[in-house]
Amino acid sequence: MSLVEFENVTKEFDGEKVLDGLSFKVEKGEIFCIVGQSGAGKSVTLKHLVRLFVPTSGRVLVDGVDVARASERELWRTRGRIGYLFQSAALLAWMTVADNVALPLRENTALDDAEIEKRTASALAEVELSHAAGKYPPEISGGMQKRAGLARAIVRESDIVLYDEPTSGLDPVTSVTIHRLIRKLNRTRGITSIVVTHDLAGAIAIADRILLIKDGKAAVCLPPAQFLESENPAAKEIVAAMKGDIG
Amino acid sequence: MTVTREPYGGRFAFFAETGFAARLAFAAVLSFPSVFRRRSRGELVRQLYAVCIRTLPVVTVVSLFTGMILALQVGLELRRFNYEIYLGAAVMVSLVREMGPFSCGMCLAACVGSAVAAELAAMKVNDEIAALEIMSISPVRFLAAPRMLALVIASPLLGFFCCVVGTMGGGIVSATQLNVDFGQYIASALSAADTKDLFVGLLKSLVFGFTIGAVAVYEGFGAGYGAAGVGRSTQRSVITGFLLILMFGYMITRVAYR
Numbered sequence: 001m002s003l004v005e006f007e008n009v010t011k012e013f014d015g016e017k018v019l020d021g022l023s024f025k026v027e028k029g030e031i032f033c034i035v036g037q038s039g040a041g042k043s044v045t046l047k048h049l050v051r052l053f054v055p056t057s058g059r060v061l062v063d064g065v066d067v068a069r070a071s072e073r074e075l076w077r078t079r080g081r082i083g084y085l086f087q088s089a090a091l092l093a094w095m096t097v098a099d100n101v102a103l104p105l106r107e108n109t110a111l112d113d114a115e116i117e118k119r120t121a122s123a124l125a126e127v128e129l130s131h132a133a134g135k136y137p138p139e140i141s142g143g144m145q146k147r148a149g150l151a152r153a154i155v156r157e158s159d160i161v162l163y164d165e166p167t168s169g170l171d172p173v174t175s176v177t178i179h180r181l182i183r184k185l186n187r188t189r190g191i192t193s194i195v196v197t198h199d200l201a202g203a204i205a206i207a208d209r210i211l212l213i214k215d216g217k218a219a220v221c222l223p224p225a226q227f228l229e230s231e232n233p234a235a236k237e238i239v240a241a242m243k244g245d246i247g
Numbered sequence: 248m249t250v251t252r253e254p255y256g257g258r259f260a261f262f263a264e265t266g267f268a269a270r271l272a273f274a275a276v277l278s279f280p281s282v283f284r285r286r287s288r289g290e291l292v293r294q295l296y297a298v299c300i301r302t303l304p305v306v307t308v309v310s311l312f313t314g315m316i317l318a319l320q321v322g323l324e325l326r327r328f329n330y331e332i333y334l335g336a337a338v339m340v341s342l343v344r345e346m347g348p349f350s351c352g353m354c355l356a357a358c359v360g361s362a363v364a365a366e367l368a369a370m371k372v373n374d375e376i377a378a379l380e381i382m383s384i385s386p387v388r389f390l391a392a393p394r395m396l397a398l399v400i401a402s403p404l405l406g407f408f409c410c411v412v413g414t415m416g417g418g419i420v421s422a423t424q425l426n427v428d429f430g431q432y433i434a435s436a437l438s439a440a441d442t443k444d445l446f447v448g449l450l451k452s453l454v455f456g457f458t459i460g461a462v463a464v465y466e467g468f469g470a471g472y473g474a475a476g477v478g479r480s481t482q483r484s485v486i487t488g489f490l491l492i493l494m495f496g497y498m499i500t501r502v503a504y505r
Contacts, residue, residue: 047377052381079380088373090373152382
């Protein structure tokens with residue numbers, strides 16, 4: 001059984017279809033990138049996995065749990081396995097970086113303060129952000145905020161991490177740093193990563209498979225090398241755009 | 248309780264939203280004990296500071312002038328019948344029964360309710376509320392409960408403070424403009440001070456505080472997208488807060504003094 005399954009998912013907002021019978025599977029330990037044009041429904045897809053959206057029809061399964069129909073308790077348990085890096089990082093502005101990272105441990109576990117501090121320091125070290133532990137989110141750069149968000153996503157030892165546009169608004173060097181971290185976390189912790197991105201070059205660098213969403217449907221879902229060679233018109237279009245072919 | 252949701256639609260959306268607001272308020276009340284946990288107490292103190300200390304200057308000025316206006320209006324009428332000696336009693340009764348809790352409630356709705364709604368709405372727009380839920384941290388317990396509890400605790404205290412300051416304001420007007428001796432005014436006021444009135448006034452303040460908190464939290468969590476969504480939530484929070492204060496004020500008066 002796949003870890004994550006989308007089964008014929010349709011999502012409508014005010015009668016307009018954003019997802020139209022979307023189906024795909026993500027295997028355990030995989031880095032799965034979802035690409036597509038702006039407004040294709042990439043972030044909406046990701047938000048279905050944690051029930052920030054409920055499908056109009058179809059099923060979203062996380063390790064066999066139908067997220068949309070799960071009881072409150074099942075939902076909290078499923079969410080407990082998932083780390084989520086938001087596009088905006090979504091850090092709480094009145095807490096330091098370290099307190100933000102420690103927050104899920106403080107609120108959800110009975111760990112003592114020393115153990116929480118140790119795990120927080122470890123997560124911050126993993127994302128190379130130990131030096132900014134005492135700073136507040138508005139005092140650090142966008143790239144550092146993303147890394148802090150990532151530290152918060154992994155501090156609970158989640159086995160699935162969802163990345164919503166992890167490199168948007170970042171310079172190429174910082175983007176590479178984020179991609180390297182995604183790869184590192186996948187290799188060292190075995191984290192299953194689902195990455196929504198408009199950065200095809202980045203997706204090719206890190207993904208085990210790439211899903212292209214076009215008009216709310218899965219256009220192609222292939223490993224990077226095959227994706228680049230795909231004859232699918234939507235895939236050819238996005239690959240050409242990446243190569244800077246302006247026609 | 249999950250607060251990140253899509254807005255209810257259809258013909259019965261109003262009832263569904265009202266039901267959601269009631270469930271939200273109830274869930275927050277159930278979470279009040281958790282606010283006293285060691286790791287959460289700091290947030291309650293921060294919220295109490297925001298409610299009590301930051302609104303104190305506004306509450307002081309509003310209640311002072313409320314008392315002064317009351318004394319002037321009532322005093323001028325009483326003077327026509329040579330009943331100025333009852334001015335203290337009239338001001339005291341008006342303030343304790345109605346105007347103290349009412350003006351305090353209005354100040355809290357405008358200063359604190361709007362701030363809470365705007366803060367939560369901005370957090371919603373920035374995905375911070377969703378982030379909390381995904382981390383299995385209940386926004387009701389983590390955000391709503393300390394803010395509502397701070398209002399519930401602070402509102403009766405500030406309501407009582409309003410009555411005291413308002414009575415003093417009335418005393419200043421009576422002494423300087425109505426030629427009623429300040430001591431006589433205070434004696435008249437104290438003679439009219441009634442335990443039942445005080446309890447009803449404090450009950451009103453408590454209900455107003457809870458209502459302002461519940462409305463602000465509901466509007467904040469339900470904010471639409473973007474800066475406009477934050478603005479609309481803040482506006483709705485103040486308007487709804489004002490209206491409910493008036494309605495609940497009337498209902499409590501009706502029940503207590505029929």
